[in-house]
Every structure is written in C-alpha cells, then in structure tokens.
Amino acid sequence: LCCECGQAHPLLDNHLYNFQDEVDDELICHICLQPLLQPMDTPCGHTYCFKCLENFMQEYSFCPMDRKKLSFQQCHKSSLLVRNLLDKLIVLCPFKAECQQTMQRCELEAHLQNRCPGFKKYKSELQRKKNPISKGKEDPPARGETNTPRDPEVPSGGSSLVAESSGAAVVSLGTAEPGLVNPAFEETEEDLPQRTSLVAETTTIEIHREDPEEELGMRIVGGKDTPLGNIVVQEVLRDSVIAADGRIAPGDHILEVNGVNISSVTHCQAVSFLRHPGPVLHLMVLQEKGFSNKAAQQDSASTNREVIHVTLVKRDRSEPLGIKLIRKTEEAGIFILDLLEGGLAAKNGKLSRNDRVLSINGQDLRQGTPEAAAQIIQTTESRVNFVILRQPGVQLGEPVEDGSTSNSSSSSSSSSNGGSPVHHRRRPDQNHYRRKSNYQKKTVAIKKEPKESLGITIGGGRDNKNKLPIYVTSVQPIGCLFRDGRIKRGDVLLSINGIDLTHLNYYEAVSALKSNAASHSVTLKALEILSLNSPEPSLDIREQGFSWSPLWITWLGLPSYLHFCQDIVLSKGNLESWGFSIVGGFEESKGNQPFFIKTIVPGTPAFRDRKLKCGDEIVAVNGVPAIGMSNSELIPMLKEQRNRVTLTVVSWPGSLV
Numbered sequence: 277l278c279c280e281c282g283q284a285h286p287l288l289d290n291h292l293y294n295f296q297d298e299v300d301d302e303l304i305c306h307i308c309l310q311p312l313l314q315p316m317d318t319p320c321g322h323t324y325c326f327k328c329l330e331n332f333m334q335e336y337s338f339c340p341m342d343r344k345k346l347s348f349q350q351c352h353k354s355s356l357l358v359r360n361l362l363d364k365l366i367v368l369c370p371f372k373a374e375c376q377q378t379m380q381r382c383e384l385e386a387h388l389q390n391r392c393p394g395f396k397k398y399k400s401e402l403q404r405k406k407n408p409i410s411k412g413k414e415d416p417p418a419r420g421e422t423n424t425p426r427d428p429e430v431p432s433g434g435s436s437l438v439a440e441s442s443g444a445a446v447v448s449l450g451t452a453e454p455g456l457v458n459p460a461f462e463e464t465e466e467d468l469p470q471r472t473s474l475v476a477e478t479t480t481i482e483i484h485r486e487d488p489e490e491e492l493g494m495r496i497v498g499g500k501d502t503p504l505g506n507i508v509v510q511e512v513l514r515d516s517v518i519a520a521d522g523r524i525a526p527g528d529h530i531l532e533v534n535g536v537n538i539s540s541v542t543h544c545q546a547v548s549f550l551r552h553p554g555p556v557l558h559l560m561v562l563q564e565k566g567f568s569n570k571a572a573q574q575d576s577a578s579t580n581r582e583v584i585h586v587t588l589v590k591r592d593r594s595e596p597l598g599i600k601l602i603r604k605t606e607e608a609g610i611f612i613l614d615l616l617e618g619g620l621a622a623k624n625g626k627l628s629r630n631d632r633v634l635s636i637n638g639q640d641l642r643q644g645t646p647e648a649a650a651q652i653i654q655t656t657e658s659r660v661n662f663v664i665l666r667q668p669g670v671q672l673g674e675p676v677e678d679g680s681t682s683n684s685s686s687s688s689s690s691s692s693n694g695g696s697p698v699h700h701r702r703r704p705d706q707n708h709y710r711r712k713s714n715y716q717k718k719t720v721a722i723k724k725e726p727k728e729s730l731g732i733t734i735g736g737g738r739d740n741k742n743k744l745p746i747y748v749t750s751v752q753p754i755g756c757l758f759r760d761g762r763i764k765r766g767d768v769l770l771s772i773n774g775i776d777l778t779h780l781n782y783y784e785a786v787s788a789l790k791s792n793a794a795s796h797s798v799t800l801k802a803l804e805i806l807s808l809n810s811p812e813p814s815l816d817i818r819e820q821g822f823s824w825s826p827l828w829i830t831w832l833g834l835p836s837y838l839h840f841c842q843d844i845v846l847s848k849g850n851l852e853s854w855g856f857s858i859v860g861g862f863e864e865s866k867g868n869q870p871f872f873i874k875t876i877v878p879g880t881p882a883f884r885d886r887k888l889k890c891g892d893e894i895v896a897v898n899g900v901p902a903i904g905m906s907n908s909e910l911i912p913m914l915k916e917q918r919n920r921v922t923l924t925v926v927s928w929p930g931s932l933v
Contacts, residue, residue: 280385282370282395283753286824287489290327294754296366296378298727303362306786307332307340308733310752312362315354320344323354334513335741340783371395478531481523483557492550492557494518495930496530497828497891499543503860503869506531506539507546508890509561510828510930524561527876527890532560543829543931550933564877583634586626586662593657597621601633601646609633610646612664618865631664715833716806717770720763721799724756730793731755732763735825737782742929743840744831745769746777746785748802749824756798766826768803768838778838805833828891831928832870839926841895844888847920848881854914854921855880856888861907870894871902871910873925889927896924 277284281291290313299311307328314326322341324332332340333348353359363382369375371394379387388395483492493516498504507530512518531539533549534557541549588597598619601610610633615622633641636652637660653660731752736744746769757763769777769785773792777785792798805826846854860871871894876882894902897913898921914921 277395277398279388282384282388282392285750289750289824290325292752292754293365293381293384294368294370296368299365303358303365306783309729309786309790310733311365312354312358315358315362316351317354318346319350320346323358336739336782340786343783369394371398478560478562479523481521481559481561483517483521483559485517485555485557488555489553490517492516492518492933494524495828495932496546496550497543497872497928497930498874499546499829500540501542502829502832502872504872504874504891505859506562506874507541507543508874510889510891513932524559525563527564527878529562530559531562532558534558543827547827547931547933564875582666584626584631584664584666586624586664588620588624588660588662590620590656590658590660593655595620597653597660599627599653601649603646607632609642610644610649627662627664628666631666634663634665636663637661715835716804717801718762718804719799719801720757720760721797722756722760723797726794726796728793729755730789730798731758732789734769734782734785734789737785738779738840739781739783742927743842744929745834745838746780746782747826757800763800763802764804765824766805766830768805768834770801770803772800773798803834803838805830825929825932827931828928829931839895841924841926844885844923844925845920846881846885846888846923850918853877853880855882858894858907858910861902861910862904863906868904871905888923888925891930892925892927894923894925898922899924 278291281293283292285292290308290310293311295311303311305312305315305325305328306322307324310325312323312325315323316326316329317323318329318339320339320342322339324340329351330348333346337346338344339346363380365381366378367381367384369377369379369384369387369392371392374394374397375392377387377392493513494509495511495513496507497510498506498508509524509526509528509530511526512524518524529539530546530550531537533546534552534554536549538546538549590597596616596619598616599621600613600616602613603610612627612629612631612633614629615627621627633644633649635641636649637656639648639652641649731754732748733750733752734746735749736746738744748763748765748767748769750765751758751763769789771777772789773795775788775792777788780788848854855877856873857875858871859874860869862868873888873890873892873894876888876890882888894910896902897910898917900913902910
C-alpha cells in the first residue's frame with residue numbers, strides 16, 4: 277500500500293482518495309475524471325493532474341479538451357489558491373475498519389504515519405512477513421522464473437553464433453524455400469555473384485539507472501508464444517533511460533537480460549525480466565547493421581574440429597530443407613543458425629546449430645555466402661550432400677516431428693553475428709502461437725445515484741498514434757463500477773447507454789462517459805480479453821512503477837472489427853531490397869497465423885520510410901488480403917512489386933518496459 281494515501285496503486289500513478297462529499301466539477305481532471313492532484317495549467321486555459329498530463333503528452337501533442345497544439349514544457353503549476361482549495365478537500369481514512377477519521381487531503385499522509393491504528397497494524401503485519409525472507413533480498417533477478425536455463429556447456433570465452441538469436445535475420449536472398457528467402461530482393465543473373473549480405477552482430481550493453489525502479493523506456497514485441505519468436509524492440513521512447521544511453525534502437529533483438537537467456541521465453545516472461553528493478557542492467561542484443569559486400573579474409577577452421585558428411589533427400593525440387601543460414605563478421609564461410617522444427621533437416625537430426633558448411637553437392641563454400649548455398653539447394657532435384665565442420669562438444673539436435681519455433685519463412689537475408697554461444701536442445705513448446713487469445717463480450721447494467729461517478733480511468737482513442745479502441749486503465753475504489761465488480765482493468769469499452777465508443781477519439785469518449793454517468797442507470801458493453809492458456813503469473817506486482825497499459829500480446833486477441841488498418845506505401849529502386857522480413861502465414865501444423873514484420877534493415881526503403889514497425893501485422897498487399905496465405909504465396913507477391921508496394925497493416929503498441 278502507498279504510504280501517502282494508504283491505497284494500492286502503481287508507483288508512478290496518482291494517489292487514490294475517498295472523498296467525503298461530491299467534488300466541484302471545476303476541480304476535476306478531465307483526463308482521469310478524479311479531483312486534481314499536482315494541478316498543471318495549459319496555455320489554452322485548462323487544468324489537469326501533473327501525472328495525467330505527462331502520460332498523455334507522451335502519446336499526443338495537443339490539449340485533451342480543445343485539441344490545440346501543446347507541449348508539456350508549455351504548461352506550468354496552477355496557482356497557490358487552486359492548490360490550497362484542492363488540499364483542503366475532506367477525505368476519509370482508507371482503513372475504515374479500524375479508523376473512522378476524516379481530514380483534509382493534505383493531512384492524510386501525516387495521519388497515516390503518526391495516528392492511524394489501521395495503517396500501524398498493516399505495517400506491523402508487513403514487517404512480520406518480510407523478516408523470514410530478508411536474507412534473500414540480495415539474490416540476483418529470478419532466473420528460476422523461466423523454464424529455459426542456460427546450457428551448462430556454454431564456454432566462457434570466444435566469439436561465436438548465438439543459436440537462439442533472430443530467426444528472421446538469416447539466410448538467402450534468392451530462393452522460395454521457407455527459411456531461405458528475402459521477400460524484398462530483386463535480382464538478375466548478373467547480380468548474383470556481387471550480391472551483398474545482411475550483417476548483424478551481438479553486443480552486450482550495460483544500462484545504469486539512478487532510480488532502480490525507473491522504467492527503461494522502450495516497447496517490445498514478440499516471444500516464443502507468438503510467430504515472432506524472439507523479443508524485438510519496437511520503439512524507444514524519447515527522454516527515457518534507453519534513449520539517453522543511445523545504443524539500443526528499434527528492431528534490435530534482445531537475447532539476454534542479466535545473463536539469463538530470454539530468446540526462448542514467452543512474451544509475459546520477457547516483460548517480467550525487463551521490468552525487474554535494479555541499478556544496473558546487462559542486455560545482450562542482436563543488432564542488424566545493414567547490407568555489406570565485405571569479403572571474408574580468412575579461413576579460421578581449426579584442426580581440432582570434426583568434419584561430418586550429411587545427406588538430405590528431398591521428395592521434389594521445391595521441398596524446403598528448413599535450414600537457416602548466416603555469415604559472421606569475424607569468421608569466413610556459412611553457419612547454421614537454426615533448424616525449422618518439422619522441417620526435413622530437423623527430422624533428419626544430423627545437422628546442428630553453429631555447424632559451418634564447407635560444401636554442398638561438391639561445391640566449395642568455405643569462402644561462400646548463404647545466397648550461393650541457397651541457390652545450390654534450390655536447384656538440386658533430390659539429394660543434398662553437406663560437408664560440415666563442427667566444434668567438439670556441440671550436441672546434435674533431436675529429430676522433431678512437430679514443433680513450435682516461429683515460422684520465419686520469409687527472412688531477410690544472411691546475417692553474421694558474434695557473442696557467446698548458447699546451445700539448446702529443441703523441446704516441443706505447447707504454448708506456441710496456436711495458443712490464441714480469446715475474448716468475451718459482457719453487458720453491465722447498474723443502478724446508481726446521479727452524482728455517483730463511474731470511478732474508472734481510460735486510455736486509447738482513435739486519435740492515439742496506434743488508433744486504439746477505448747480501454748479501462750484503472751477502476752478506482754470510489755465509484756459504482758468498483759462496487760459492481762464486473763468491469764476490470766484492461767476491458768475494451770464498446771458502448772455506454774447505446775452510444776458507440778469504438779470509433780471515438782479520447783476526448784469524445786471521456787465526454788460520452790461523463791455525460792452518461794449523470795443518469796440513474798448506466799449500461800456498459802465491454803470486451804474482456806481472455807487467455808485460453810496462460811501459465812504466466814499476474815504481472816500486476818511487476819507493474820508497480822509503470823503507468824499501466826495492456827501488454828502487446830493482449831491486443832492480438834481483439835476481434836478484427838476493432839482493428840484499425842492503415843496503408844503504408846513503400847518505393848524503391850530496381851536493385852534495392854524493401855528491407856523488411858516477415859514471419860507467420862498458414863501452415864498445416866499450426867493453421868492460419870497472422871503475418872508480422874520481424875526485422876527492418878537499416879538503410880533500406882522500409883527503414884527510411886519510418887512508418888513500418890517491428891510487430892506490425894500485414895493484413896493485405898496491394899489490396900489483396902493476406903489471411904489464409906502461406907509464406908510461399910505471399911513472398912512472390914512481394915517480390916513481384918519492383919518499385920512500389922502498398923502494405924495494409926495493423927499496428928499495436930509494444931509492451932512498455
């Protein structure tokens with residue numbers, strides 16, 4: 277409980293108070309619909325709570341009331357007279373069972389600390405609970421919260437492939453084989469020998485925070501329970517800890533947090549790790565650096581490595597092998613990044629991550645590229661003979677009949693990276709993206725006093741940069757909806773007393789809720805997002821210190837009529853790549869999955885345009901719906917667009933950490 281107001285709320289949210297009397301409308305914040313706290317005046321004459329206005333201005337650049345252009349720096353504290361009026365409002369002690377005192381709002385903190393028997397009792401009970409586990413306070417962040425412990429065979433030194441890194445930052449530019457495709461590359465016969473590769477590298481970044489509980493200030497998407505697989509940075513917020521550091525950018529893949537591998541965890545688990553408070557945070561990230569034609573200078577094959585011959589037999593020329601290949605900045609040649617579960621190579625079980633490919637079908641690839649390897653594989657009718665070099669101690673992957681890796685069939689191009697190798701055996705993951713969110717409609721009809729408030733705060737609105745529907749950000753313990761108990765934080769509001777809220781902007785929704793709350797009865801229609809299978813613990817505790825908003829994965833469960841689609845038009849030259857990779861699409865083993873943008877390559881048309889973001893869902897290409905398409909159907913459609921393409925996308929905000 278908060279020591280200032282005696283109630284439970286996120287650390288950075290406004291304090292909560294139980295007011296004895298109805299508060300004058302002139303003293304109400306029109307963002308949270310509660311009496312003003314730390315009031316701030318705008319140049320256009322409106323007044324809001326400091327925290328409400330600060331949070332609002334992170335997403336919008338106008339006044340919530342009259343929509344005039346506004347920046348937070350233009351606002352200033354309200355007059356001393358207004359602040360004194362607010363401080364003198366009479367409130368009830370929140371510990372009703374032990375204390376029936378009333379006092380001015382400005383006196384509540386002193387009352388709780390010095391005189392309230394209820395708060396004293398609460399602190400005593402809290403202390404008793406803390407004592408038995410006080411010795412554990414110095415433990416490192418909870419590594420046991422994930423079921424993917426680091427492999428004990430990981431060597432402590434050396435630079436090598438991160439096996440669980442980006443499933444999209446891989447492989448060939450010129451074949452329609454799943455896992456070996458850049459959907460945006462256009463080629464001619466003479467282009468092939470000079471083609472460049474996408475360079476990526478892993479970096480360890482140390483982030484320092486003066487306040488251990490300060491949010492990092494970035495939005496993330498992905499997770500093993502989504503088609504994206506890896507955790508990807510979608511956005512870095514201005515003036516945040518991450519922005520001040522300057523080394524992490526949108527599109528980076530986060531591989532480790534404080535030494536814990538998060539490349540194989542669910543979205544909720546990753547959010548938990550990244551929200552864990554602490555003065556220092558160590559992040560290992562995979563960063564794509566753009567296209568490079570730098571030739572490898574040396575063959576670093578060591579004499580203590582093992583040469584292995586592997587033959588894969590395709591049923592026909594078009595059958596994919598399910599191998600992801602990359603090149604590395606510090607070592608010549610081609611390496612296996614991953615094996616797509618259910619693919620021919622994974623079922624065969626003889627190839628392994630981090631194997632170096634020396635030749636395919638007798639063609640020397642010691643100085644080759646993933647593009648050349650893909651060309652050989654594509655043109656082979658049946659038998660594909662690999663000669664590979666393997667470091668001692670690297671285990672073979674187990675053959676897998678059905679699995680759960682993200683369907684990175686539409687990867688960009690080859691990549692290279694360095695870092696500490698992390699080798700994991702494949703394990704079937706029952707929570708792969710076939711676990712979909714579900715939703716439940718509900719109608720809440722309540723009788724109330726005309727002066728009684730609804731007691732909720734809201735977010736979203738179609739004027740929001742992500743065009744979100746209106747959703748509940750908190751249910752305050754002072755209104756009729758808290759008493760009723762059916763409307764919960766995170767619910768999407770559809771209508772109030774028959775008035776449709778789904779197409780309103782933020783201010784219009786606030787106005788509709790406020791005007792209808794003045795009646796004797798209120799009927800709300802809402803949508804509650806449910807998880808069919810959610811093994812994750814509640815993130816509420818971890819959200820202390822964060823302004824609450826739904827997780828990115830929650831938005832994926834919304835019905836399509838609440839999606840806001842936008843068209844993004846990209847243009848490029850004849851020999852350019854579009855510069856993005858996609859994952860998802862129809863698979864027999866997993867059914868229909870959405871197509872998502874997984875990577876955006878620096879220096880490309882998609883990167884320069886700035887509108888497309890990692891985690892965006894592709895709904896259509898040039899007006900042709902993508903639903904029901906497989907990866908091999910969507911890729912040619914993208915490749916056919918030589919100079920201009922229109923992508924219809926739905927963009928959901930990533931989870932804030």
